[in-house]
Amino acid sequence: MTREALIAEIKRKKSFLCIGLDTDMNKIPEFLKRYEDPIFEFNKRIIDATKDLCVAYKPNIAFYECLGPKGWESLKKTLDYIPKNIFTIADAKRGDIGNTSTYYAKTFFEYLNFDAVTVAPYMGEDSITPFLEFKDKWVIVLALTSNKGSMDFQVFENSHGEKLYERVLEKTSLWGASNQLMYVVGATRLEQIKEVRAKVPNYFFLVPGVGAQGGSLEDVVNYGWNDDCGLLVNSSRGIIYTSNGESFDKDARESAKKVQLQMRDVLVSKKMI
Amino acid sequence: MTREALIAEIKRKKSFLCIGLDTDMNKIPEFLKRYEDPIFEFNKRIIDATKDLCVAYKPNIAFYECLGPKGWESLKKTLDYIPKNIFTIADAKRGDIGNTSTYYAKTFFEYLNFDAVTVAPYMGEDSITPFLEFKDKWVIVLALTSNKGSMDFQVFENSHGEKLYERVLEKTSLWGASNQLMYVVGATRLEQIKEVRAKVPNYFFLVPGVGAQGGSLEDVVNYGWNDDCGLLVNSSRGIIYTSNGESFDKDARESAKKVQLQMRDVLVSKKMI
Numbered sequence: 001m002t003r004e005a006l007i008a009e010i011k012r013k014k015s016f017l018c019i020g021l022d023t024d025m026n027k028i029p030e031f032l033k034r035y036e037d038p039i040f041e042f043n044k045r046i047i048d049a050t051k052d053l054c055v056a057y058k059p060n061i062a063f064y065e066c067l068g069p070k071g072w073e074s075l076k077k078t079l080d081y082i083p084k085n086i087f088t089i090a091d092a093k094r095g096d097i098g099n100t101s102t103y104y105a106k107t108f109f110e111y112l113n114f115d116a117v118t119v120a121p122y123m124g125e126d127s128i129t130p131f132l133e134f135k136d137k138w139v140i141v142l143a144l145t146s147n148k149g150s151m152d153f154q155v156f157e158n159s160h161g162e163k164l165y166e167r168v169l170e171k172t173s174l175w176g177a178s179n180q181l182m183y184v185v186g187a188t189r190l191e192q193i194k195e196v197r198a199k200v201p202n203y204f205f206l207v208p209g210v211g212a213q214g215g216s217l218e219d220v221v222n223y224g225w226n227d228d229c230g231l232l233v234n235s236s237r238g239i240i241y242t243s244n245g246e247s248f249d250k251d252a253r254e255s256a257k258k259v260q261l262q263m264r265d266v267l268v269s270k271k272m273i
Numbered sequence: 274m275t276r277e278a279l280i281a282e283i284k285r286k287k288s289f290l291c292i293g294l295d296t297d298m299n300k301i302p303e304f305l306k307r308y309e310d311p312i313f314e315f316n317k318r319i320i321d322a323t324k325d326l327c328v329a330y331k332p333n334i335a336f337y338e339c340l341g342p343k344g345w346e347s348l349k350k351t352l353d354y355i356p357k358n359i360f361t362i363a364d365a366k367r368g369d370i371g372n373t374s375t376y377y378a379k380t381f382f383e384y385l386n387f388d389a390v391t392v393a394p395y396m397g398e399d400s401i402t403p404f405l406e407f408k409d410k411w412v413i414v415l416a417l418t419s420n421k422g423s424m425d426f427q428v429f430e431n432s433h434g435e436k437l438y439e440r441v442l443e444k445t446s447l448w449g450a451s452n453q454l455m456y457v458v459g460a461t462r463l464e465q466i467k468e469v470r471a472k473v474p475n476y477f478f479l480v481p482g483v484g485a486q487g488g489s490l491e492d493v494v495n496y497g498w499n500d501d502c503g504l505l506v507n508s509s510r511g512i513i514y515t516s517n518g519e520s521f522d523k524d525a526r527e528s529a530k531k532v533q534l535q536m537r538d539v540l541v542s543k544k545m546i
Contacts, residue, residue: 103336107338125421147370147399151397152444153397153437
């Protein structure tokens with residue numbers, strides 16, 4: 001998907017919501033377990049219930065991988081089921097030397113047909129650029145994550161006061177333009193979202209950590225907004241596990257709808273729609 | 274596998290060779306393609322031909338993942354086929370927030386029954402410690418990799434002259450002891466192998482980059498040896514793709530044998546055997 005198409009969808013749906021499909025066999029409603037593929041059945045119903053409210057879905061690959069070949073089948077069916085106008089993100093946090101990254105890119109961009117994949121930057125340029133060889137496909141580089149451990153290395157600082165995540169922004173933004181590269185920027189680090197936005201004004205951010213992890217949408221918008229919105233705000237557990245019974249999909253829709261309405265208000269107040 | 278068992282195998286086999294199973298459908302001998310599962314068929318013959326010469330096998334997960342569910346089946350069959358006294362490493366370079374890392378750990382340690390998995394440290398403590406909850410299983414943390422891009426972020430330096438990879442060693446060695454944690458240290462960075470060894474004297478290093486990437490075994494031993502050997506030196510392409518015809522497995526054995534004989538001489542000269 002192109003950047004223009006993504007922005008057009010944000011305006012059309014009045015939403016910049018990404019729904020995380022962290023689909024966990026231990027958390028899905030009991031009644032789904034009588035189906036042949038409970039994971040896909042859960043995703044299908046979540047997609048049916050929310051596809052007009054979000055602009056992106058983000059399956060967390062760990063949850064599928066741990067089920068072996070069957071998990072990959074559920075993932076493939078899910079990707080095939082997601083409407084083509086919705087941006088799809090493989091939350092895989094991959095990254096390896098050139099030739100290997102090309103194989104990871106083939107997996108996610110060709111075999112599964114994702115639009116984007118999350119990548120860890122530790123191994124540098126030749127671990128990231130192979131993903132950029134694929135037209136209209138995206139790399140989402142971990143910059144500043146929302147977890148506690150993000151403070152261990154990401155804020156490691158050089159003698160000029162530059163932090164590692166700032167160096168990551170500086171270098172990676174030379175390798176990929178804002179029509180193929182985004183950044184993961186956690187909602188739990190508000191001051192830093194502002195700094196990141198100043199450094200890479202044109203790039204989209206994928207923002208985890210709103211809701212369950214404590215970040216607020218208002219704050220994220222205040223600190224991270226750019227002229228094209230520039231934000232995909234993710235919610236996983238807060239939406240897909242709203243309830244656990246027969247009406248889980250309707251209840252997930254209600255949760256997604258609440259967020260979407262807030263987002264609509266933001267888009268109106270920012271004069272994007 | 275325990276550290277003691279690994280060291281015992283190194284002595285018994287007179288080898289600290291790890292063979293990388295980067296098994297690529299485009300590179301395996303043509304005649305194998307008439308088998309139902311050519312990837313497994315290739316691995317099986319490589320394992321049969323080399324299992325007395327190496328102490329570890331390291332499948333590169335990207336090569337299996339890109340084949341979809343069938344690739345995961347080939348990988349599972351390969352793991353089931355490797356003799357239990359051989360250390361197995363999932364070269365997966367995973368790493369995500371706590372809950373997700375637990376799922377990755379389940380995939381590699383329980384479903385596939387690997388002994389170890391490689392992990393990128395960018396997300397910090399809660400991305401690494403979940404792997405350490407599994408008894409006698411190992412995390413191999415990327416410290417200093419052998420690729421060109423390793424110079425982009427891994428040598429980022431603070432005002433005390435401490436580099437990022439040194440900070441990674443310092444912190445991660447507090448999270449995991451030398452009976453559960455190893456480091457990836459590339460053979461192409463000789464001076465730094467010495468520095469890494471000084472910082473973490475007791476830990477094993479997984480060393481890629483000997484052979485195809487230009488590092489020499491002699492240098493790696495000079496700079497990285499410790500009292501328990503402390504080295505698993507990996508070769509992938511240099512062994513498994515020695516030749517491409519009917520005798521590919523015998524030829525792979527010849528290549529592995531050459532390295533093993535060098536390693537035997539090292540172990541003798543170091544008085545380990």
